[in-house]
Amino acid sequence: MMAASRDGYGEGLLDISSDQNVVVLEADLGKSTKSLHFRKSFPERTVSCGIGEQNMMLIAAGLASCGYKPFASTFAIFTERAFEQVRNGIARPNLAVHICGSHGGSHTGTDGSSAQSIEDLAIYRSLPNMTVMHPCDDVSASVLTQQCLDLSGPSYMRTARNKTPVIHADRVAELKIGKGVLLKHGSDVVLIACGVLVSKSLEAAAELEEVGISASVIDMHTIKPLDTNLIDEIIAETGCVVTAEDHSIIGGLGGAVAEHLSSSNPVPLERVGVKDRFGESAQAEEMLDLLNINTADIIEAAKRAIERKNRS
């Protein structure tokens, strides 16, 4: 079954709508981010901010300061326009504003490079107090959205525009902010992925199996705080790592894992991600191929990681 993680955000908002303190903020993209379903049912708790993301972030902060639980969404790229508002007005006073950036990554496709945020996870990860998430499917996007109510500080969640395989339909109970999900257990290499590259990593693991390579696969839906316990546990067995993300190799999941390994157990790490360049207009699959972040690239990275492990 295929679904888009942005739909999970919309469903998650409806699932927590009985909490009267939940308010939703939109910047003229509710149809796209899927907050429109909440707006239709609860217009009195939905704040239209027009095309004004900077204003939206701080209205959300003001609401949070008065005890409300604001969820503000726009495209991932346009949240970045309001970065300093998020930094100074939300993260610094540690106000529990929950930001959803949809249409993140090159996978968003034909809109082209202006819409393809490949740096959002990195910049939000650098902010104190922020939780940063990138779920891989609609099920986990919905569950993580609901769990935002348990956070005492702000969060950023990237969702994707296009449909990808549903991974977690039978794993809802395992989903928890800050906890990676071990989707497949293998002993030669671990593929740690987020977002749209989780299903690609599962594909890669299956193909690796056919050539005798046993790969673990982790859905690391929460980039910050990083589930280092799970990473440590799995690399004790695999001894090498591949990270996979539709995001710059600088500062995102790969960066976070590299930071952890370099100060704990520096096993070989291969990062599959966007190599310091911008995208262009193309279909989602074409973008993953163009940027060398598709299944075949994960397979090659796994082989390189194992080779480096065996050399050392």
Place this chain on the structure above:
Amino acid sequence: MVTEPSRTAQLEDIARHCRAHILRMTHRAAAGHPGGSLSEIDILTALYHQRLRVKSDEPDWPDRDRFILSKGHASPGMYAILAEKGFISHSDLESYRVLGGVCQGHVDMKWTPGVDFSAGSLGMGLSFGIGCSIAARLDDSERTTWVMLGDGELQEGSVWEAVMAARHHELGNLKVIVDLNGIQNDDFVDVQMRMFDVPAKWSGFGWAVKEIDGHDMEQILDGIEWADSITDIPAVIIAHTIKGKGVSFMENNPAFHGAAPSDEQLMQGLAELGFDGGDI
């Protein structure tokens, strides 16, 4: 509004004491922003001592009126008022810009009781105030939100996103005061970026607008009462003020936007305000 002359005089005297605090704080820290603190202080005095429903013994009282100092660099003025109102102690004023101090360089809700907004970056307070106003509406509360902006701050484009949104959402519980002192960091506003007819800009966005002399206590009190009488749309008071008001060498002098007085200047300033060095 007919205010007892004695009450007006009382408020003016509180403001005089606050001006002395501002000089002492910036002098002690050898840094800070005295000019904009002195331009805003008469208005802050009237708001805090005559209008705002706040409780110094319960600074987080959920149903308090909110005051957002968007021009958060003018924090000495805010701290002076909070000390006079009893939110913080007078000795806390000595912690201005000091490591671990209650009084951070820019007002910060995480550090100072009675501060509702963490400022420091211009152009943010009105948007935050809109959030507070929408919250009051959702709570079905009569509380109001007051936001003070500087005039240089109006050059931030996001301010106008907020001005548009406040009117769109018909926030009759939102009141703004613009401290129109005509000077910003580097120079006079008219040198840095002319804004022409500021009241017309706000009225063009659909706000109720009133101009006052921001140092005339009677006009300030009248302005506040006028703003309270507007309950269906947001209201803005454009307060014509003088940067550095009350200290001759600071008045209308861009040098004192962000510079502290020297020892001699402190003594002169205090003397002009009717204090001697040890008489606060």
